[in-house]
Amino acid sequence: MPEQTTGPRPTLEAVAARVGVSRATASRVVNGGAGVRPPLVEKVRRAVDELGYVPNHAARTLVTRRNGAVAVIIAEPEFRIFSDPFFEQQVRGISRELTAHDAQLVLLWVEGPGDHDRIARYLGGGHVDGALAFSLHNDDALPAVIDRTRIPVVYGGRPAPGTSPAVPFVDCDNRGGAREAVRHLVDLGRRNIAHISGPDDQTSALDRLHGYRDVLVDADPTLLSRGDFTEESGARAMAELLDRRPDVDAVFVANDLMASGALLTLRERGVRVPEDVAVVGFDDMASVVRRTSPSLTTVHQDIEDMGRLMVKLLMRLLDGTGPVPPASVITPTSLVLRDSA
Amino acid sequence: MPEQTTGPRPTLEAVAARVGVSRATASRVVNGGAGVRPPLVEKVRRAVDELGYVPNHAARTLVTRRNGAVAVIIAEPEFRIFSDPFFEQQVRGISRELTAHDAQLVLLWVEGPGDHDRIARYLGGGHVDGALAFSLHNDDALPAVIDRTRIPVVYGGRPAPGTSPAVPFVDCDNRGGAREAVRHLVDLGRRNIAHISGPDDQTSALDRLHGYRDVLVDADPTLLSRGDFTEESGARAMAELLDRRPDVDAVFVANDLMASGALLTLRERGVRVPEDVAVVGFDDMASVVRRTSPSLTTVHQDIEDMGRLMVKLLMRLLDGTGPVPPASVITPTSLVLRDSA
DNA sequence: GTTCGTTCTGGGAGCGCTCTCAGAGGGTGG
DNA sequence: CCACCCTCTGAGAGCGCTCCCAGAACGAAC
Known part of the structure; x- marks a missing residue:
């Protein structure tokens, strides 16, 4: 006492x-x-x-030049990124790992380009040892802003190809996971395997599309439909697909939310799943997978672990341990078989 | 440059x-x-x-004894508190107001009593000027832990009566809002107005129940049913109510999520809303209100503004401006009329 | 021209800590 | 019993900043 x-x-x-x-x-x-x-x-x-x-933290920081804090930069474009379950899991992983390293999480909420200046000043001001950010849209100017501060940073999700070459990131094996999903559909004997892809300004969507194409090299373009990762867009894309190609017998959907929408459309049209059309999703998001009917076969990724890995990578960067330029991490995915395929 | x-x-x-x-x-x-x-x-x-x-932030802090950072303490009991849209809005308000005050948001994620020590050390260590916390469950030990650090703190939501007397908080007028909702149902000419309440270890639920009782002083206990603020519990509570009191012609539900569940049950049973039973919710949560059918009449509260007010209150505490003990703020609510009542 | 007042500027102490470096202390071997 | 070495401890500088206080500079008033 x-x-x-x-x-x-x-x-x-x-x-x-x-x-x-x-x-x-x-x-x-x-x-x-x-x-x-x-x-x-x-x-x-x-x-x-x-x-x-x-x-006294300030006194210690003054001399050690280390302050035991890491910024988590959350950019909110139009969506409620914060309440996204995907994000929640990743941030939880980050928070847990940071705690294990005795580091603090400083939340930097970016609402638009107007905030870039503030963020740059903050990051450049030595308030934090490093930063974690997420690659959201390929056209985002934020990565460049962060890069200019010369502060160590690790991204969640592979950044767009255009950005500076040596940016370390943690991402799951989107392409490989997609391949596995599509191969499973092939193994099931399906002939007309469609793909509902995500927005083409996000690398995850692009990578999954590439994975699909890896397996189905000369897939007919009519078997491709695009959504925006929302449930509604999945439903719409599925409807288009069905109209265009009534002979479709399988569909690999770029995320679970869209898969859920696709399932809704299929049910509405009286198409049996998986008998008539097999469906495979991506993400293995508990809240979605649980409530679809039939239950969704999907590609699992360990999101919380990806968050932890981001922190581990950053810590290695800060310690000066680890390779320069720092290596990125691609985490494995696994196909979880349920009833939809 | x-x-x-x-x-x-x-x-x-x-x-x-x-x-x-x-x-x-x-x-x-x-x-x-x-x-x-x-x-x-x-x-x-x-x-x-x-x-x-x-x-240099550290050098400045060392002499001014102010570090321009505020902790937001997020306690996660069993639920996904983080992805709760309610929380998101509140944190957004906090973040915006903090930015306006040039202060940083340090996120402290508490996963259980095991973290209390760590939190106490952090808060006591002068890393932050003050803290914002949320009153979740009345039996939570966290408020006592925070209190012991003697750091200025403002709560979101009225803390349980048992806690230290002068804890400033920001809460909406739960009781007044409930009164208005119930009065509206009375004005509609409804005779048997039921209430589906929330968990009795949360002051918001209790306050709303009190508001209901304020208007319906001698309401029959059979018109009361309890849920836990989830959609499913609302559906269940409504079913019980219907079984017990088939003559029920209105129900005031303690939050929108449960109201949504209640609406589902009513539709299943072929009860028309609002003709047979009028329904009023609480929160005016955009994501829920939008998708119910019929659209939900509910009590609106400005959650983001509550977040901002929490920061304003804390800043006044830190400045030494404002009354001692600091006054709490009760924000007004308003009834939003839609189709369900 | 002298004195006083007002406005601006600089010197310097000190916030609480870490870390280098020198030296104290004590053990060991010859 | 002395020289030497190794381990442990303390003195002191310095991290970058703010702020108190003394003093410079300048103008106005007598």
């Missing part, structure tokens, strides 16, 4: 004085106690407890 | 040297320029731009 419950917070000086050692020794104990004799360590530790000493 | 694009960041000293003034004068300019002759101000400003000088 700290005895000094009021007044100014005790300093390291106070701790040292109480024990009768120098500030340097007290500092050593507070920072792990290496090179200090055990009995002294014990005495200092006790003094710390008794006084309720907590290191 | 800063000319020093590499190497160590320029210090105030460098700026001063470039202009040929003292560090003190340069500091004055950087902090507003009061008491410095205009031409000198101009020269220093230019030097700041040319060198790309950004004040």
Whole structure:
């Protein structure tokens, strides 16, 4: 129980004085106690407890040039990115890993280009050791802004090809996962396998499309339809597909939400799943997968783990450990078989 | 365009040297320029731009004892509190207002009592000037932990009666809003007005129940049913109500999500809304209200504004402006008439 | 021309910490 | 018993900034 419950917070000086050692020794104990004799360590530790000493963060940062904080940059274009379950999981992973590294999460919410200046100033001002950002749209100017601050950064999701070459990122194996999904449909004996893709300004959507094409090299363009990752767009894309190609017998959908929409359309039209049309999604998003009927076969990715990996990568960057330019991480995906395919 | 694009960041000293003034004068300019002759101000400003000088946050904090950061404490009991649209709006309001005050948002994610120690240490360590927290469950030990750090804090939502007396909070007028909703149903000529309440360990649920009772002082207990703020629980509660009191002709539901569930049950049973049973919700949550059929009459509260108010209150606390003990804010609600009542 | 007042500027201390470097202390071997 | 080495500790500088206070500069009033 700290005895000094009021007044100014005790300093390291106070701790040292109480024990009768120098500030340097007290500092050593507070920072792990290496090179200090055990009995002294014990005495200092006790003094710390008794006084309720907590290191002054600003003073420490001033000399170490490290402040134990990482910015998470959340750009909100038109959507409610924050309440997206995908995001929630990723941020949870980030938060947990950051805690494990004794680092703090500073949330930087970017609402538009008007905020870029503020963000640049903040990142450049040394408030944080590094930053985590997410690649959302290929035409976003934000990556360039972040890059200019020369602060270490790790992206969630592969950035657009145009951006600076050595930006480390963490992404799941979108292309490989897509391949596996499509191959599964091929193995099922399906002949006319369609694809509902996501917006073409997002690398994840593009990569999944590429995966589809890897397997079905000369797929007919009429088997392709585009959505925008929303449920409604999936329903619409499925309807178009059905109109254009009534002989379609399978569809690989670029995410679960659109797959859910596609399933709705199929049911409406009296098409049986998986008997008439097999459906495979992507993401394995619990909230969606659970409530579709039939339950959705989909490509699983461990989103929380991707968040953790982002932090690990950043920490390695900050430590100076790890390769330069830093390597990115592609996490594996796995096909989860349920009833829809 | 800063000319020093590499190497160590320029210090105030460098700026001063470039202009040929003292560090003190340069500091004055950087902090507003009061008491410095205009031409000198101009020269220093230019030097700041040319060198790309950004004040060192740690050094500034060390002497001012203010660090321009506020913790937002998010406790996650069993639910996905993060992806709750309610939360998103509130945090958005907080973020915007914080930005307006040039303050940063540090996210503290509490996953359980095991984190309390860490949180207490962080808050007590002077990393942040103040904190914002949300009152979730009355039995939560977190408020006590926060209180013990003696850090200024403002709550979102009225804390449980048991907690320390002078905790400032921002909450909407749950009770008044409920009264208005129920009065509307009375004015519609409804006789058997039921209430589906929320969990009784949350003050918002309790307050709304009180509002209902304020108007219907001797309402029959059989007209009361309890849910847990989820859609499913609303559906279930409505079913119970219908079984118990087939003569029910109106229901005030403690939140929109449960109201949506209730509407589902009513439709299933072939009960017409609003002809047979009028329904009023609470929250005016865009994502819910939009998709119910019929569209939901509900009590509106400005959640984003509540977030902003939390920050304003905290800032006043930090400035030493404002009353002591600090006053809480109850924001007004308004009934939004749509088709369900 | 002297004195007083007002406005501006600079010197310097100090915020609380880390870290280098030198030296104290104590053990070991010859 | 002395020289030497290794381990542990303390003195002190310095991180970049703010702010107090003394003093410079200049004008106005006598």
